[in-house]
Structures are given as C-alpha cells and as structure tokens.
Amino acid sequence: MFAEERQALIVDLVSSSSRVTVNELATRFDITPETVRRDLDALEGARQLRRVHGGAVALDRLSMSEQSLEERQTQHHDEKMRIAAAAFTLIPASQTGSILLDAGTTTELLADLLVDWAPADPGDELLVITNAVPIATKLAGNEDIAVYILGGRVRGLTRAVVGPSTIAQLEALRPDIGFVGANGVHADFGFSTPDAVESGVKTAIVRSARRVVALADSSKLDKETLIRFAALGEIDVLITDAPPSLELATALAAADVEVVIA
Structure with missing residues (x-):
C-alpha cells in the first residue's frame, strides 16, 4: 500500500472514531510506530487531524475548536x-x-x-x-x-x-x-x-x-x-x-x- 492510500485511510478512521492511537494504526497497517508517527505528522501538516500524546484526534474534537x-x-x-x-x-x-x-x-x-x-x-x-x-x-x-x-x-x-x-x-x-x-x-x-x-x-x-x-x-x-x-x-x-x-x-x-x- 502506498503512503498516500494509507494516510487517506487514517483520515477516514479518525473521522469515524474521533481518535486513533499509534499502536492501533501500527497493528492495523502492519507498519512500525515510527512510520505511523511520520504519517500523522504529515496529516497534521495538511490540517487533516491533530496530533496528541500517543496518537491523533479529529480536528472537531479539540477543546477549543469552534466553527462559525x-x-x-x-x-x-x-x-x-x-x-x-x-x-x-x-x-x-x-x-x-x-x-x-x-x-x-x-x-x-x-x-x-x-x-x-x-x-x-x-x-x-x-x-x-x-x-x-x-x-x-x-x-x-x-x-x-x-x-x-x-x-x-x-x-x-x-x-x-x-x-x-x-x-x-x-x-x-x-x-x-x-x-x-x-x-x-x-x-x-x-x-x-x-x-x-x-x-x-x-x-x-x-x-x-x-x-x-x-x-x-x-x-x-x-x-x-x-x-x-x-x-x-x-x-x-x-x-x-x-x-x-x-x-x-x-x-x-x-x-x-x-x-x-x-
């Protein structure tokens, strides 16, 4: 699986469950935790999610997130x-x-x-x-x-x-x-x-x-x-x-x- 495909699936998982952990993603995609962290860093940079300790959360789960x-x-x-x-x-x-x-x-x-x-x-x-x-x-x-x-x-x-x-x-x-x-x-x-x-x-x-x-x-x-x-x-x-x-x-x-x- 290409990194882009995997990252798209990660975004879908975060959207559906609101939170994912590094260990869960590593097991699901059979990749190392370091690879997961790189994926999460890239997705945060693209404003697809927000990194938190041990994983990531959807942007709308942030405590100060507020839409117009x-x-x-x-x-x-x-x-x-x-x-x-x-x-x-x-x-x-x-x-x-x-x-x-x-x-x-x-x-x-x-x-x-x-x-x-x-x-x-x-x-x-x-x-x-x-x-x-x-x-x-x-x-x-x-x-x-x-x-x-x-x-x-x-x-x-x-x-x-x-x-x-x-x-x-x-x-x-x-x-x-x-x-x-x-x-x-x-x-x-x-x-x-x-x-x-x-x-x-x-x-x-x-x-x-x-x-x-x-x-x-x-x-x-x-x-x-x-x-x-x-x-x-x-x-x-x-x-x-x-x-x-x-x-x-x-x-x-x-x-x-x-x-x-x-």
Missing part, C-alpha cells in the same frame, strides 16, 4: 429542526410569558418557528430575551412578541452578545424558560462550550431562568469542550435527536434531567 455560525447552520440541519420543533411545544400560547433564547443554530431555528407565533388569547404577549443578534432581527417583525436584546459586545464568530454587562443584565432577570445550546454534553463534565466569554453568558442564562432547557443534537453527546457552563443537574430538560449512550443516559437520570428525543 454559517458553517454550523449547514450541519445536522434536519436533526436541529426536530429539536427546535420539540422545544417550540414548551412555549406557552396563553397568558403573558417570557423566554430566553441563547445564541446558536438550534435556538435560531426555534426563533424561525416563533416568527409566526400568535397568542391563544388576544392581548397576551410573549417576551423573548436573547443575546443573539440574528434572533432579535428575525423576531422584531412579530407584533405579538416583545423582543429584548441583551447589551454587550457582539462576538463576530457566533453573532452572540457577550461580556460582563450581558451577564449583569441576566442576573437581574428571571424568565420562565431559558433555552440554551451546548457544544458538548458529557456524563462527568456536564454541559460545555469552547469559548470563555460565551460560557459566562450561558452560565448566567442557566442561573437566571426558572426552567432550563438544553438543545443539543446527538453529535454533541459524550463530548467535552474547553469550559463547563453547567453541571448536568443544573439543567431541567435536554432535547436531542437520538438516545444518549448508556453512560450518559444513566448520569442524566441520576441528575434528574428529563430527556426528550425529537
């Missing part, structure tokens, strides 16, 4: 739509209520469903609080929805409003439901995100809302990113698109987290 909003909008779209639809059923249609929408692709799909929201009884109103510029823009045209956008610095990568002033505003609020996104959901580590400033806002959302609903497609399950913003027990409901692994499901049940499969 535009890149994420095209990924797992059908799954996110199902999650957003399930979340929509939790929003009250009668009496005046308040919800908090975190910045993110799934919460933005939930906002798409709210564009045509109408109260069950005339005169009722829904207050939507958000730190997401795209969400505020989408909902501004619905006269039955009062939109409050949190102030602070706009983070270009995610169009999220972040910073100390954003957190301070959240600390003075107590909305009925907070919908929060996550980059990782792990049995031991909890709910996490790669960015420190967004983590601070997410933690403030979790602490401010009377009921906290996490929206995370199944690609986020059993994953850890850099910063934990909530322990499992701080979330009331997790809406995802596939059953969690046994380990994660057991931990969620022990933390009294309701799991909704959309």
